[in-house]
Every structure is written in C-alpha cells, then in structure tokens.
Amino acid sequence: MNTKDRSIITDRKLAPEGHLKIEWVNAHMPVLNRIKAQFEKEQPFKGLKVAISLHLEAKTAYLAKVVQAGGAEVTITGSNPLSTQDDVCAALVEDGITVFAKYNPDPKEYKELMIKTLETEPDLIIDDGGDLVTILHSERRDLLKNVRGGAEETTTGILRLKSLEKEGSLQFPMVAVNDAYCKYLFDNRYGTGQSVWDGINRTTNLVVAGKTVVVVGYGWCGKGVAMRAKGLGANVIVTEIDAIRAVEAYMDGFAVMPMSEAAQHGDFFVTVTGNRDVIRGENYKVMKNGAILSNAGHFDVEVNKPELEAMSKAKRTVRRNIEEYQLEDGRSIYVLAEGRLVNLAAGDGHPAEIMDMTFALQAMSLKYVNDNYKSIGSHVVNVPYVLDEQVARYKLESLGTSIDRLTDEQKAYLDSWAEH
Template sequence: MKALENSIIKDISLAPDGRLKIDWVKAHMPVLNRIREQFEREQPFKGLKVAISLHLEAKTAYLAKVVQAGGAEVTITGSNPLSTQDDVCAALVEDGVTVYAKHNPDPAEYKELMVKTLETRPDLIIDDGGDLVSILHSERPDLLEQVRGGAEETTTGILRLKAMEKEGKLQFPMVAVNDAFCKYLFDNRYGTGQSVWDGINRTTNLVVAGKTVVVVGYGWCGKGVAMRAKGLGANVVVTEIDAIKGVEAYMDGFRVMPMTEAARIGDFFVTVTGNRDCIREEHFKVMKDGAILSNAGHFDVEVNIPELAAAAVSKRTVRKNIEEYELADGRKIYLLAEGRLVNLAAGDGHPAEIMDMTFALQAMAIKYVNDNYEKIGNNVLNVPYEIDEQVARYKLQSLDITIDRLTEEQKAYLDSWTEH
C-alpha cells in the first residue's frame, strides 16, 4: 500500500480505534457528507495533490477523506504536536491518505514532518496557523511553483498571511476561511467556548462555579469562552486592548480591567488573542496561590512560559496535562497542556457538528481556488458569500429547518430608492 510505505506514523495497528472515531464524527457531519456526495460525482480535484496541516484528530481526518473523494491525492500532517491522535493517523493511512504525523514529536521532527508533507509538491494547501505557507516561502521556495493556492483556518494564520501579502511576498492566493460567517460565528464562538471548558474540566476536575475566570481577549473565541464560563457559574473578567471590544464585553455583563488588576483576582485564566506574552512575569508576581493558566490561541506563546519557569524554584507534573510551578514565596501556579491549545492538547477539540460547517467551508474554498486561481491574484481572499450562505443552507436543511424567502415585491422594494 503506497500510503503506508510513504507515511510516518506511530503504529498502523492502532487503526481500528481511529476508524471508530472517524465513523462517529462522520455520522454527525451532514453538511460535509453532502459535499462529499457532490465531490464524488464531480471529481473537482482529479489528478491533483492536496496537502493539509490541521489538528489531526477525527474531524480533520474526515475532511481529508472528503477531499480524497473529490479525486485528490491527499497528504496530511498535524498543526500542533499535542493534538495529533495516533490511532486516527493509522486509520487514515489504511484509507490511502499519506500521513506524516505523530503525537508529541520533538520540535525538529515536528518540523521535518511538515517539510515532508510539502515535498509531495501539492497543488492545493489547507493550512492552520500558516506554518505550511511560511515554510514554503521562507525555507523551501523550490516547492512553490506547482502550488495553485489554498485556504487558512485560523486568526493567527491569517495575520501571518496578511503580513506576507503586505510585503509583496505571498506567491499564491489563500482564502481566509477563519473570516467566513459560518466559521467565526459558530466555530470560534460556540466551538471554542464549549471545547475549552471541556479541556479544562476534564484536566483539572475542579469546580468552575463561584470562581473568577479571566478571559484574555474578547474576539469571537473570547466571547465563546466567556459565555460558557458564565454558564458554568463563574465570575467573568475580560482583559482587552481594543476599546470597542472592551465596551462590548462590559455590555455583555462582564467586568473589564487590565491584566495587572485581573492577575490578582483570577482563579482560571484563558488566553485567546493570537498574540504573545499576554500573561508574563509582572502578572505571575501577583497571582493567587493555585491560579490555573491555559491557552486557546494557536501558538504556545500567549503565556510567557520561559518567564514562568525562571520565576519558579521547582516544577513538576502533578496530573496529566498539568504542570505545577512553585515560586520562591511558596505560591503555586498551574499551567495546562504546556501552554498549547487546551481544547485540543487536553481534549478532543470542537464538537463534530460545529466543525462540520468549518470543514465544509475548507473543502469548498479549495475548490473555489482551484477553479479560479489563474485570475484571482496572489492575495488573501474572503470566502465568497455564496459559499458561506450555501453551507448555512445545507446546515439548516440537515436540521429540517426552513426559512422565509423574499417575494418579488420585497426584492423590488429593497432595490428601489424612489418609492418608500
């Protein structure tokens, strides 16, 4: 089997467990199932190679299988060392997908697995955090020529892409899936909100009700985390650098203050900014004994871990995915999942029904790029509204929900400026 010969995974014998996981999510992803049927008929990727870098768990695996059903030769790697599930990797290999991924590789191996994915010379890319695109442009420009374009999953990745675009460095079009309505309204808000607390709760086994939760950043992910914390009975504090979002958090019923103040009162901290050093040395100095730190941004830089380690006199693992840092004055600060994405490194990520819409957008976005790459330029593009709206309609249909349509008279009224 070609995929098995080429792949680098932990253990092919784990495949049966991975297949059960993939079958479970497939049963709860009706939008992606519908797109798979379309792809099987139309074969939009016939003869093409698609490289994917996403959190490699069951829902991602099913996206890979949908793209494969469209005729593509698919190669996949993980976008975070701790979120890769080895049994899911094995099941994908058995299904003919080439996989370069293992759970928790060292940094050098993690990078090498990404490079191997790119060395398959893909025509299309699905990226998460911008690593594949960054490596292509900075380290392996020899592999750029064949790439037609791709799609990006996250806020962090889009920031990197827009920086490349601004400098005139981006060599192919990339669709900003994260900025689509059916992504940020549901995935970022409801998906992140639920999965972050799934990860924190299963990891700590501590009560949230009555505690003070500090949410660092009030974008769509922060909104979801705060909303779910409130539902669990927490007292929620929001820190922000954006005045408009600060007002929004206040009007949503949350206390808003700078991190220097929030650090003193927080029991749980969740960073969701896409930026670095949001919690750092000055904050560690004033935190409560027993404060719990977690991150839901893409990279493990939102909590300054080197500064935390430097302030500590000892460090030990006290529970799976919980590291205890004891400071000189005896206070203990706990870091979850090494500061990586707590919902994936210490959980199973977003619910299947949520990722159904996001991955439907990914699949349709790379089809759009493939159909139009010669004329759309080397830019960061929004998901066309028609694709966004179609995914929403498929979702409503799967729920057996219908909505109204405008009458011809209503359309004429809205298009008129003279008769109102």
C-alpha cells in the same frame, strides 16, 4: 510507493480505534457528507495533490477523506504536536491517505514531518496557523512551483498571510476561511466556548462555579469562552486592548479591567488573543496561589513560560497535562497542556456538528481557489458570500429547518430608491 510505505506514524495497529472515531464524526457531519457526495460525482481535484496541516483528529481526518473523494491525492500532517491522535493517523493510512504525523514529536521531528508533507509537491494546501505557507516562502521555496493556492483556518494564520501579502511576498492565493461568517460566528464562538471548558474540566476535575475566570481577549473566541464560563457559574473578567470590544464585554455583563488588576483575582485564566506574552512575569507576581493558566489562541507563546520558569524554584507534572510551577515565595501556579491549545492538546477539540460547517467551508474554498486561482492572483481573499450562505442553508436543511424567502415584490421594494 504506496501511502502505507511512505507514511510516518506511530503505530499502524491502532487503525481500528481510529476508524471508530472517524465513523462517529461522520455520522454527525451532514453538511460535509453532502459535499462529499458532490465531490464524488464531480471529481474537482482529479489528478491533483493536496497537502493538509490541521489538528489531526477524527473531524480533520474526515475532511481529508472528503477531499480525497474529490479525486485528490492527499497528504496530511498535524498543526500542533499535542493534538495529533495516533489511532486516527493509522486509520487514514489504511484509507489511502499519506500521513506524516505523530503525537508529541520533538520540535525537530515535528518540523521534519511538516516538510515531508510539502515535499509531495502539492497543487493545493489547507493550512492552520500559516506553518505550511511560511515554510514554502522561506526555507523551501523550491516547493512553490506547483502550488495553485489554498485555504487558511485561523486568525493567526491570516495575520501571517496578510503580512506576506503586504510586503508583496505572497506567491499564491489563499482563502481566509476563518473570516467567513459560518466559521467565526459558530466555530470560534460556540466551538471554542464549549471545547475549551471541556478541555479544562476533564484535565483539572475542578468546579468552575463560584470561581473567577479571566478571559484574555474578547474576539469571537473570547466571547464564546466567557459565555460558557458564565453558564458554568463563574464570575468573569475580560481584559482587552480594543476599546470597542471592551465596551461590548461590559455590556455583555462582564467586568473589564487591565491584566495588571485582573491577575490578582483570577482562579482560571484563558488566553485567546493570537499574540504573545499576554500573561507574563509581572502578572505572576500578584497571582493567587493555585491559579490555573490555559491558552486557546494558536501558538504556545501567549502564556510566557520562560519567565514563569525563571521565577520558579521547581517544576513538576502533577496530573496529565498539568504542570505545577512552584515559586520562590511558596505559591504554585499551574499551566495546562504546556500552554498549547487546551481544547485540543487536553481535549478532542470542537464538537463535530460545529466543525461540520467549518470543514464544509474548507472543502468548498479549496474547490473555489482551484477553479479561480489564475484570476485571483497572489492575494488573501474572503470566502465568497454565496459559499458561506450555502453552508448555512445545508446546515438548516440537515436540521429540518426552513426559513422565509423574499417575494418578488419585497425584492423590488428593497431595490428601489423611489419614495416608499
């Protein structure tokens, strides 16, 4: 059975539009292009099956094609029901990749599509948020037998993996791509910072300058969101549970306070914690009329929607990706993209040049785990620094930029313990 017959997508006729999107990002991902050329020559995944669960849009599609170029039989599904782009899915099917994904399937179908991806019995996986790993370690342990290992994209997924590892349940090695320097320094900070405000701005069509933005969490994603909000002219408040990050936010020039206080001031709220219920019932009680809530963490649990709905007398969609909750006291609170990732569910995700580095890390990490899975064992491991630095060097070369190198005398000086 060929990939077109196996695949489950919305409409194969959309392929031409999807190809144009993929061609556009291809032209802006020089690092991944370089790795694709290497993979075509070396064929590191020849004869292997690779299952991918990521936000299924053009940049992800190109990563899938790079892995395919390395000899793999690739199957891909979406990691969020609202971020899948149907035209991109159709284009991938035409290119010989099996796709089990649709935009906005119901929860049951969404899960079924993910399981179908795993039923191809992959040797390697690329995961986003740990969903593939969770299914493999719970309801479909029968599909574990071929899995050599894989790579994880997100903070949330790594937390889940480390929990599995801690209890001794993890069955194969996973590379923590999110923890690589070329991921969190650029993807999490600059990618999230830009794409979040792209999603919010195109969805609301409201000015940010002069408004108060509450950024919930000051990790690398939070830093990026706050930095870009400041650049747009907003007054920025940061809420945190980590004292060190709170001091950092303060010294970066932002107001720092608990959510109980910040909730009274915010016009826009952006959650970036990876945790649940960071905005909840007690906060809704004191929010301004017209407050706009959005999430840029992973799952749609950071903004507690059930509590908001329970406090509301009515709910309606007032604009695409904007739900209005009308409270009993007459105030309205708005939630963007159903509380899912606003930068992907209501936008196109990170810029192509940013994802070029992240997906280069994914491709190289997949090769690394395939080459070393027997010696790594069932552990969560970091991306080797040599791969991290190689991606950075490829990026610099693509920009026409060079940097200094140590002389032999400088290396000897730094390595010496003797008196300098």
